[in-house]
Amino acid sequence: MSEVAMKRKQKDKLLLDIIGYVVLIALALICIVPFVIILSSSFSDEEAIRMNGYTLIPSIFSTDAYRMIFKYPDDILQSYAVTITVTAIGTAVGLFLTAMTAYVLCRKDFKWRNHFAFYFFFTTLFSGGLVPWYLLIVNYLDMKNTLAALIIPSLVNVFYIMVMRAFLAGIPDAISESAKIDGAGDFRIFMSLILPLSKPALATVGLFLALGHWNDWYSALLFISDDKLMPLQYYLYQMLGNLDGMRKAMLGTGGVVDVNIPGENLKMAMTVVACGPILFAYPFIQKYFVQGLTIGAVKG
């Protein structure tokens, strides 16, 4: 290659590097800055916010909002308990059913596996809509204001069954076949051979399920009006919409709330409290999500 061509090539590479660093850092900042603003707003003085609005750096630093949350933690702890319960049960049971279903759909010797696969798949194409689903759960199953309404309708998700099936398809059929010849039953093969072999897949799908339950506010919007059953995200939703009511409930007073009591900063502190655990866990769980998407992209 001539020296001129070499030089030109290095110039192109340099140009690409400049574009790349500038664009990527800009995009990364756009993704991160909103979180910084939320955090700094939550540490701002209420009066300063009312005077100057939210700012990137607190004009007057204050921990009042968090102090109020820690002083009257009952409602928030209650909603944490609801969210943790729903997430734990929903993820554990959901993951088990998802894996078991996916395994059956993977078994090539199962005569009706394509029929069942279509049975599941069809529901992603067509549905009865919101109204009949809502009436079924509220009027016929009588699940309004129960924990069950937050867990059972979203227990199995066809999309994750299909993802899990793509994972399990990578386990050689010979394993199930030889265990069968040795006299093991299907359920035992699944429990003692397939599950241990699919730990990475279980971690990935399990974390997707857990994230879905943790961030779920929609079920509560439809089915929960009882304060004791409010999940965290729905509690935040309520506070954003009805600050005064939520402050009164928090303070346990029916009367007028002092103007200087945390409000605008409380909303932001509550936002931090609602997504805090996810942000803490993020560095550790991120790779499992990447793994899940990577399998999806390669397998199609």
Added chain:
Amino acid sequence: MTERRHTFWRDIVKYRTLLFMISPAVLLILLFSYVPMAGIVIAFKQFDYKGGIFGSPWIGFDNFKFFFQSGDAWRVTRNTALYNIGFMVLGNVLQIASAILLFEVGGKWFRKLMQSALFLPYFISWVVVGSIAYNFFSYDVGTINSVLTSFGMERIDIYNTPSYWPYILLFFHTWKFLGYGTVMYLAAITAIDTEMYEAAEIDGANVFQRIMKVTVPNLAPTFIILMLLAVGNIFRGDFGMFYNMVGSNGMLFSATDVIDTFVFRLLMDTNDFGMSSAAGVYQSVLGFVTILTVNYAVRKYDKDRALF
């Protein structure tokens, strides 16, 4: 006939454990997906609580007639489709660009750091995004208005100005899913055979030519699959997003109302079960026909690319 029935029962016995294992999921889907399909009849009824789904009187297509004659049908359908097209186009372009740049630029730690930053918004709920939007756009205390007033400019009333909202929603949707798509496209780029790059280099291609002639064409299969899924879902609005960003702010409905928010409001706010159900059935049928059409077209063009 008796022979076949005989085989059927023998198969049931043969596969009893597998059938038993699959039955919880089958029953849950039956209850929460197939049973509600029977409830489609509500769309053709004058629903009242006393009569319930099956006891209420039939009124034929009246619910649909009102839905279409009020003009709501056209407005929400148009909004839903236009938003989804916008999300799809802008989202994919940015995701592909950032995946290519991530692949080409920087060392391992830089790549990791950037990927972590871009992926972060995917992990928070739309409620939290709604809170972020409030932080930015609030008339009295929003960050944007703080900046404007600190420069001595007039406040802008974003929550009462519909014309800003298509851009705002486009921004936040793209923001939330940028990392998700980038990770997916990055995986596809990593899977490209490195020999193709070497061949391009030997042929004297510069980095930009290599990207345009090798990387981009190799992303086509991933892109097409994502497009198919997106086109198939073009009439499904992202309820969580619209509801948390706009809420019940009627000022903005002309620009922000989608089929899903419309159906929800009719059900929960006005308790108009019949019309809400009619709008839902309309959405389901429209979506179903769209998916079948798209899939049929793709099948004709390239069988392997079809969804089913």
